[in-house]
Amino acid sequence: MPALRMAGITKHFNGVPACFDVDFEVAPGEIHGLLGQNGAGKSTLMNILLGLVRPDRGEVTLAGEPAVIRDPNAARALGVRMVHQHYSLIPTLSVWENVVLSGEGRVDRDRTIGQIEEVSERFGLEVSPRAMVGDLSVGEQQRVELVTCLIDRPRLLVLDEPTAVLTRQESRSLFTMLRRLVDQDGCSVVLISHNLAEITAVAHRATVMRGGRVVSRVIPAETPVTELARHMIGRDLPGTPDVAAAIGADPVPIAGEPAAMTEPEPADTEPVLRIVGATATHDGTRALDALDLEIRAGEIVGVAGVEGNGQQWLSALLAGSLPLQDGEVRVHGRRVPVGRPGSTRKAGVGVVPEDRKTSGCILDMSVADNLALAGLKSLARAGVVSRRKLHSLAERLVEEFDIAVASVDQPMRSLSGGNQQKVVLAREMSAGPAVLVLAQPTRGLDVGAVADLHERMRQAAAAGVAVLLISSDLNEIMQLSDRIAVIYRGRIQGELARAEADPEKLGLLMGGVSA
Secondary structure (H helix, E strand, O other), rough: OOOOOOOOOEEEEEOEEEEEEEEEEEOOEEEEEEEEEEOOOOHHHHHOOOOOOOOEEEEEEEHHHEEEEEEHHHHHHOOOOEEOOOOOOOOOEEEEHHHHHOOOOOHHHHHHHHHHHHHHHHHHOOOOOOOHHHHHOOHHHHHHHHHHHOOOOOOOOEEEEEOOOOOOOHHHHHHHHHHHHHHHHHOOOEEEEEOOHHHHHHEEEEEEEEOOEEEEOOHHEEEEEHHHHHHHHHOOOOOOOHHHHOOOOOOOOOOOOOOOOOOOOOOOOOOOOEEEEEEEEEEEEEEEEEEEEOOOOOOEEEEEOOOOOHHHHHHHHHHHOOOOOOEEEOOOOOOOOOOOOOOOHHHHHHOOOOHHHHOOOOOOEEEHHHHHHHOHEEEEEEEEOOHHHHHHHHHHHHHHHHOOOOOOOOOHHHHHHHHHHHHHHHHHHHHOOOEEEEEOOOOOOOOOHHHHHHHHHHHHOOOOOOOEEOOOHHHHHHHOOOOOEEEEOOOEEEEEEHOOOOHHHHHHHHHHOOH
């Protein structure tokens, strides 16, 4: 008897089918992979299971019993929990206070703190119960979401891209504990992931969706990752290192010749971006510590580091939202007054932030309006924006970046996470920046979109843009970067040229040891 059975699930949004006649089953005590491109219907299917979305038709049974799940509380009462790709925490509260808010009954601080510490230790997740959520990195906040969910010891656990913001060691610890949860407690797990090698390693079975329908059911251990990718996107992918990185394989070509790499400009070329001695604090804590970094035209510089070592503040600095106590930022030799809204964009810096929902887009505005935010002046006459020009721009970018929308007038919040990311990428990359900053740009993107983004990054560099890539994915960093700078406790610990970089040297630098 299946632990979960969803039969004939159908759901339309604005007349467009997000799920159509979907049958989905999970056996007791199994880890079941759920695969598909951005907008394939995975999240809609799971949101129906969680009571966040009402299906147009279809039925759900849990352990053979019909389940009418009208809201998340009903799902929780039935033992169903989900860790969403995007967190829903209150930044002005501590970790333990956020955990308390997710439950019911009397508030017991000491008991809650004890639960957090116990689960954190079991799952290898470093979570401080008394830390303020607003001071945590995106990766650390995702760990809080994981701990909050696992405290309940659910009988059916849904994980939506749970390792996207975790280090490799944290991911390994998580999957070790998931296997223990499955084997010893009989819990069933639905794992949504774009990392196909990850699915192959841990999932017993997998269901692949495309265009709102189930297109295949496979046993991942017996299915090559390239075949899984073909099921997902409906075509073969080119055999390049980019694709190997996108599917989670080792950074070597699958077949054919590696994609061409950009060559950095000569070392004596004046840097387009120069950061000198950047020092900043946030809420009394050192965010950046005398950080130095330079990027020249046509160069891709990757920033690697363990999550929480200042990556988010480097991105915030270049977005103009972090004032400096000391040091300076220069673009084309001109000093930029960072800390003032719009200062870096005016200087020619485009930023794709790590947290697209909070600082990358405006969810209640339309897709078209979000796409136009970086270039409103070019669309206006006498201060009035031309809706015709705005729609023309939006429709062109939607087609060029393959953004799945029913209409450019639909609100951003109605898009899948991956398509929201594509909107932000399209806006920033099409604005003609002198410096392009990409913070965790491929999180939540499917394999085809990742390969496309990597190619666009190379094209931007080839056109003379100075590209800064901030990523926790070492495969991605090593495949794309001309130089790799390692950040540790808010400063650049060391730099390596692409030719001399290897995981061992990078690992030493990431741990604060000179390679």
